[in-house]
Amino acid sequence: MTDAPKDAPIGLNRGLTNYGDTDFARYLRLSMARSMGLSSSLLKKPVIGIAATFSEFNNCHRGVPDLVEAVKRGVLAAGGLPREFPTISLGEPFLNPTALVFRNLMAMDTEEMVRGQPMDAVVLVGGCDKTVPAQLMGAVSADVPAIQVVTGPMSTGRWRGERLGACTDCRRFWGKFRAGEIDAETVEEIEGNLATTAGTCAVMGTASTMASLAEALGMMLPGTAAIPAVHADRIRAAEASGAAAMMLAAKDIRPSQIVTEKSVENALRVLLAIGGSTNAIIHLTAIAGRAGIKIDLNRLNTLSDETPVLVDLKPTGPFYMEDLHAAGGIGAVLRELRPMLHLDVMTVSGQTLGERLDAEPGYVDRAVVRAREEPLQPQGGLVALFGSLAPRGAILKRAAADPSLFEKEGRAVVFSSLEDLAARIDDPDLDVQPEDFMVLQNAGPLSQSGMPEAGYLPIPGKLARAGVKDMVRISDARMSGTAYGTIVLHVAPDAASGGPLGLVRNGDRIRLSVKERRIDLLVAEDELERRRETQPDTSAKAKRGYARLYREQVLQADEGCDLAFLRADPEG
Known part of the structure; x- marks a missing residue:
């Protein structure tokens, strides 16, 4: 990887609108940009797009505006021009029939807005279950330098002396209600104590799993997957990601250089070791498919037989994501898996995975992240x-x-x-x-x-x-x-x-x-x-619109439920 060619267009000179006159297109674009109050010096800077997914139909994304502002600070401090743009936002419990149907639509939205607008790199800000895979799918297809920022998990609440977090605890109490062990009034009281802060589900659900896999893939800054949504480090991580986007643009490090067969296998190892969500198989398959990489379920079984479960989080253990952050985060998991990983893969930090793991490990809480020699289970989840x-x-x-x-x-x-x-x-x-x-x-x-x-x-x-x-x-x-x-x-x-x-x-x-x-x-x-x-x-059956496109093009689960024409090899 080398710096981008010196004569390559940067910033607002990228991808000029076609009026049949290049100079007029540049002149018109700059005049419209000046109408937004931007100085002429800023208009000459590299442009970092920020895909923002705030929505009042997405509780997980309540903190997105703060993260976007932090990303902007990081970009400006590194000498760039940040430009926020909206995309579809997928709030898991607010969509009908299900968020998975709209994941591919959001991926299309992300891909085309990244490709179609003038940006040297993009920061993807998301969190809720289908949002992160949609953003990564779009980023891999657009292949513009990209970095993922997640909203982070909720912090746990308290109820009658018990620690609660969405949503494993909600299922546990609903099961008690169905069994007649608690009444409707108690369920309503619990309802108000399950999700009490901004962020994604507090357990190793799909959102937390995908954040973990984004870090394992190398598409997120080291140590940022598990930071709680309300922690000040979450804001600092967003700022650092803005600065990192400037580095990615300067060195022209693209998703195609990060999401490879080796990094996908690393992500599968981490998925197995953390006891992650089954949904992640579908999402990782779809992300890999955008890079022309096939995930073989027989290979998954081989990796599962070799990879121990090391993380003791709900829904399978007693701990929550905030505990994983305090215990050492995904970095602690990667260090335990080191002998099994491909260490030469590139990451958005500009380092290889091996270079990242050479750093001092820091504190690890072995109650939460077990040593490889003393796993929770000898085989993958x-x-x-x-x-x-x-x-x-x-x-x-x-x-x-x-x-x-x-x-x-x-x-x-x-x-x-x-x-x-x-x-x-x-x-x-x-x-x-x-x-x-x-x-x-x-x-x-x-x-x-x-x-x-x-x-x-x-x-x-x-x-x-x-x-x-x-x-x-x-x-x-x-x-x-x-x-x-x-x-x-x-x-x-x-x-x-x-x-x-x-x-x-x-x-x-x-x-x-x-x-x-x-x-x-x-x-x-x-x-x-x-x-x-x-x-x-x-x-x-569907007569029109996206529903018809989805029904005609959607693939089976073993192919990631992507739309056939969006894969790297649509005919494959």
């Missing part, structure tokens, strides 16, 4: 399953599951849709036993529901009241990174595209073997063929 029920794969978060259910055969109790699930799950006459396998169909990427976080099927009311805490649950849906249980997700191909999941009927036998990495439907092929002949079309 995620595993891919294959078999007649999931020919292209499925995902199980074994770190959050009950090992007693890993080698099991059970009877299928089938729900044909989310509506069917909602209508029957608490029916006292539902024919279901604790040893059964609950199966949800038509919740994948091609379904009407657009692959929501519905894979965390609730324990049927009558079983919950009887004390049942976990069952095998199978679907083509996703689940929140804050959830837990023996849950098989992302079954591909999905039911709506004609996958075998859609052929399961009540009473069928299914076999799960985590040891053998298999999930099989124990039904004869001739019977399945008869079912295929009468199987209704359950795929989503």
